[in-house]
Amino acid sequence: MKPQPLALKMLNVVSVLLFLAALGMVFLYAPLEVTMNYVQKIFYFHIATAWVGMLGFIAAAVAGVVCLIKHDQKWDIIELAAVEISLIFFLIAIFAGSIWARPTWGTYWTWEPRLTTAAILEMIYIAYLLLRQGIDDPDRRARFSAVYTLVGAISVPITFLSIRLFRTIHPVVIGTNSASTGSFDMTSKMLLTMFFALFTFSIIFVDLFWHRIRLGQLAQLVEQLKLEELQ
Amino acid sequence: MIEYATSIKYMLAGYVMILTMLSLYIVSLSIRWRNLKRDIQTLKEIQKKD
Numbered sequence: 325m326k327p328q329p330l331a332l333k334m335l336n337v338v339s340v341l342l343f344l345a346a347l348g349m350v351f352l353y354a355p356l357e358v359t360m361n362y363v364q365k366i367f368y369f370h371i372a373t374a375w376v377g378m379l380g381f382i383a384a385a386v387a388g389v390v391c392l393i394k395h396d397q398k399w400d401i402i403e404l405a406a407v408e409i410s411l412i413f414f415l416i417a418i419f420a421g422s423i424w425a426r427p428t429w430g431t432y433w434t435w436e437p438r439l440t441t442a443a444i445l446e447m448i449y450i451a452y453l454l455l456r457q458g459i460d461d462p463d464r465r466a467r468f469s470a471v472y473t474l475v476g477a478i479s480v481p482i483t484f485l486s487i488r489l490f491r492t493i494h495p496v497v498i499g500t501n502s503a504s505t506g507s508f509d510m511t512s513k514m515l516l517t518m519f520f521a522l523f524t525f526s527i528i529f530v531d532l533f534w535h536r537i538r539l540g541q542l543a544q545l546v547e548q549l550k551l552e553e554l555q
Numbered sequence: 556m557i558e559y560a561t562s563i564k565y566m567l568a569g570y571v572m573i574l575t576m577l578s579l580y581i582v583s584l585s586i587r588w589r590n591l592k593r594d595i596q597t598l599k600e601i602q603k604k605d
Binding site: 325358359360361362363365366369370373409412415416419420423424426427428532535536538539542543545546549550552553 | 556557558559561562563565566568569570572573576577580581584587588591592594595598599601602605
């Protein structure tokens with residue numbers, strides 16, 4: 325396996341710097357929200373992690389389609405990497421949302437449409453990882469995983485649109501929802517901080533994605549060496 | 556309106572959780588990478604002996 329390319333090393337540095345800058349913007353630049361005060365600052369990373377999580381699940385479905393068309397294991401590695409990182413980011417978004425909800429809604433969790441669809445989405449992809457492990461044949465595993473991510477991706481738009489389609493207490497950032505609790509008027513500084521956090525987490529996602537793909541390639545190499553040893 | 560002390564407490568809890576989970580994932584990537592490298596080393600040594 326080749327050592328880290330220069331572009332990846334540079335991406336690591338850029339990711340760390342952007343992350344620190346995003347933290348700086350959240351704590352030093354974005355104004356304090358009047359009703360929720362400091363806890364509202366969770367919002368910036370909550371929305372950014374949820375965004376990259378959902379984007380990653382869609383990317384996994386795209387990789388799945390390519391895998392089915394090209395019958396190439398490379399796309400299975402890419403698909404797995406996208407799912408794993410998205411699962412982590414989406415779990416962070418769920419936990420961050422729960423922490424934000426406690427002082428705002430008075431509870432960590434409630435079975436309202438957004439939270440329910442988000443929990444289902446997370447469980448669908450946890451099941452993906454568990455089911456993959458039960459298939460030994462790499463080609464069969466790749467085919468099964470590709471179809472699974474394709475079907476699983478249907479839950480992404482459902483989760484995204486749930487706050488717009490159903491009556492829910494979850495705030496809508498863009499647009500309005502009269503039934504929501506914890507919604508607030510975004511100032512231009514808040515909006516800029518939110519978009520910077522979205523950009524930062526997108527870059528962090530790409531960085532981790534690259535690392536995870538390299539890890540998948542290394543795992544594939546180990547699998548090949550083991551097969552050679554057995555023959 | 557949420558009290559300042561309560562608000563700060565939950566904000567800190569949120570950011571500590573985010574940093575912890577991201578760090579744990581990066582550490583897990585690094586451990587898995589190291590283990591796979593070790594596996595490759597061992598498998599190559601076995602192949603040489605054979």
